[in-house]
Amino acid sequence: MTQRYKITFAYDGTQFAGFQRQPHQRTVEGVLTKIVNQMAKQPEGTLGVYGSGRTDSGVHALAQVAHFDFPFPIPADKMLKGLNSMCPLDIQIKDVEIVPDTFHARYDVTGKRYLYRLSLGPFTDPFKRFYTAHWRFPLDFGLMETAIQDLVGTHNFASFVASGAKPGSRVRTIFSTKAINDEANHEIQLEFYGDGFMYNQVRIMTAVLVEIGMKKRPVDDIQRLLAVQDRQQARLTMPAHGLFLERVYYPGDDPEHNEKKHPVRD
Amino acid sequence: MTQRYKITFAYDGTQFAGFQRQPHQRTVEGVLTKIVNQMAKQPEGTLGVYGSGRTDSGVHALAQVAHFDFPFPIPADKMLKGLNSMCPLDIQIKDVEIVPDTFHARYDVTGKRYLYRLSLGPFTDPFKRFYTAHWRFPLDFGLMETAIQDLVGTHNFASFVASGAKPGSRVRTIFSTKAINDEANHEIQLEFYGDGFMYNQVRIMTAVLVEIGMKKRPVDDIQRLLAVQDRQQARLTMPAHGLFLERVYYPGDDPEHNEKKHPVRD
Numbered sequence: 001m002t003q004r005y006k007i008t009f010a011y012d013g014t015q016f017a018g019f020q021r022q023p024h025q026r027t028v029e030g031v032l033t034k035i036v037n038q039m040a041k042q043p044e045g046t047l048g049v050y051g052s053g054r055t056d057s058g059v060h061a062l063a064q065v066a067h068f069d070f071p072f073p074i075p076a077d078k079m080l081k082g083l084n085s086m087c088p089l090d091i092q093i094k095d096v097e098i099v100p101d102t103f104h105a106r107y108d109v110t111g112k113r114y115l116y117r118l119s120l121g122p123f124t125d126p127f128k129r130f131y132t133a134h135w136r137f138p139l140d141f142g143l144m145e146t147a148i149q150d151l152v153g154t155h156n157f158a159s160f161v162a163s164g165a166k167p168g169s170r171v172r173t174i175f176s177t178k179a180i181n182d183e184a185n186h187e188i189q190l191e192f193y194g195d196g197f198m199y200n201q202v203r204i205m206t207a208v209l210v211e212i213g214m215k216k217r218p219v220d221d222i223q224r225l226l227a228v229q230d231r232q233q234a235r236l237t238m239p240a241h242g243l244f245l246e247r248v249y250y251p252g253d254d255p256e257h258n259e260k261k262h263p264v265r266d
Numbered sequence: 267m268t269q270r271y272k273i274t275f276a277y278d279g280t281q282f283a284g285f286q287r288q289p290h291q292r293t294v295e296g297v298l299t300k301i302v303n304q305m306a307k308q309p310e311g312t313l314g315v316y317g318s319g320r321t322d323s324g325v326h327a328l329a330q331v332a333h334f335d336f337p338f339p340i341p342a343d344k345m346l347k348g349l350n351s352m353c354p355l356d357i358q359i360k361d362v363e364i365v366p367d368t369f370h371a372r373y374d375v376t377g378k379r380y381l382y383r384l385s386l387g388p389f390t391d392p393f394k395r396f397y398t399a400h401w402r403f404p405l406d407f408g409l410m411e412t413a414i415q416d417l418v419g420t421h422n423f424a425s426f427v428a429s430g431a432k433p434g435s436r437v438r439t440i441f442s443t444k445a446i447n448d449e450a451n452h453e454i455q456l457e458f459y460g461d462g463f464m465y466n467q468v469r470i471m472t473a474v475l476v477e478i479g480m481k482k483r484p485v486d487d488i489q490r491l492l493a494v495q496d497r498q499q500a501r502l503t504m505p506a507h508g509l510f511l512e513r514v515y516y517p518g519d520d521p522e523h524n525e526k527k528h529p530v531r532d
Contacts, residue, residue, distance in 0.1 A: 012392040089395045126278040129355045
């Protein structure tokens with residue numbers, strides 16, 4: 001009897017060519033799919049692993065979510081141990097749940113939370129080089145903290161979408177944002193929680209906030225960019241390795257934002 | 267006119283075959299020596315870089331120290347920028363000082379401080395896999411905290427020295443130790459500050475403390491090991507990648523421990 005499992009997992013994106021399976025590339029989906037098929041003693045490619053969405057090469061996850069159907073039932077705690085025993089050290093399965101067959105890791109998403117870490121100071125910290133974007137120039141945290149609030153709400157984010165994004169509506173809702181001045185660690189962290197983000201959207205929004213912090217843009221420039229809906233006005237994209245998928249939300253996880261509005265997205 | 271520079275630098279030891287120069291290997295000393303000779307426009311191998319001591323393959327440094335003689339004077343801040351601009355991203359020069367020609371990074375050491383990081387929990391955290399030793403079994407922190415105090419003082423540490431260590435006295439002084447229960451990060455950290463440590467000494471002491479935390483040894487077993495002076499009784503060595511050289515001390519840095527007792531050591 002087939003059983004559907006929801007898995008929550010962290011990965012260090014440094015040595016992956018992103019989340020999505022690709023031929024001849026080491027990807028998170030590819031590694032997990034291989035492990036699940038091995039555990040089920042199925043020929044490679046029989047069982048599929050479906051993630052909540054892709055992350056780019058170098059992007060990390062603290063809690064990505066996927067589901068798969070397993071041909072025979074195993075208790076969740078055994079599945080957790082079994083998967084971890086087969087995972088490479090750059091993937092950690094943090095939680096396993098048995099879910100109804102109606103659960104879908106991608107179609108059921110009600111929200112996603114991303115974190116972007118900027119490390120400050122004149123020189124790169126060797127221990128953060130894969131886990132933060134290093135920014136050597138002074139940033140005015142107060143300006144960034146003010147500007148990030150302008151992203152909250154339902155907007156057309158066309159100014160913040162990479163040209164490679166799938167066609168379709170650029171309207172998304174950002175539920176909340178947060179700028180954290182982590183002086184002890186010489187970091188500024190930016191958090192974005194919304195119903196979904198398009199290709200490179202978080203990295204482009206972060207780049208605009210960095211430009212505001214450098215006073216290369218006025219503090220209210222996000223309002224203008226949301227109005228003009230033109231990517232040419234926001235050309236920079238921050239590097240992948242500062243970005244973390246922090247959490248994926250499903251119905252019930254956050255009663256305030258419980259709707260599945262955009263069933264298919266990036 | 268030759269000028270002597272003292273440099274303080276951090277490195278991520280993951281991709282180095284240790285500190286000490288070796289043919290056909292990427293080492294910290296090798297990389298720095300090459301950079302200093304390039305900056306001085308000297309043929310490779312003309313100028314030498316002298317570290318406070320070696321660290322093993324995989325061991326990290328938050329503040330290692332070295333000195334070198336440069337053929338023409340450059341202000342310290344220019345040297346700092348110049349070196350960092352040529353360093354790979356896994357080495358960061360944190361400080362440069364112009365010092366008298368009598369200063370020697372190795373012979374003048376008055377103390378060293380090491381940190382060992384243990385990450386707890388059933389599975390390896392992908393983001394800590396190169397920067398902590400993962401320990402999946404329960405550890406009694408209170409026992410470790412009590413036992414680590416027994417290392418303080420002047421002792422013969424023969425029970426805690428790897429067989430590959432240089433011959434000579436095994437007597438060293440540990441000025442202070444500290445066990446930190448960092449529950450927020452699921453880590454136990456052990457700190458050792460002394461006048462010098464022999465080959466693998468910190469990693470062997472940490473292994474004994476871990477065995478005490480697991481109740482495989484009595485809490486007062488360090489007293490016995492210091493008395494028997496026999497490495498056969500403490501066979502385990504913790505892995506290199508949990509170890510950080512935290513600070514190197516020179517005369518004046520710590521008025522309480524200001525003596526150069528062992529002019530040549532590991």
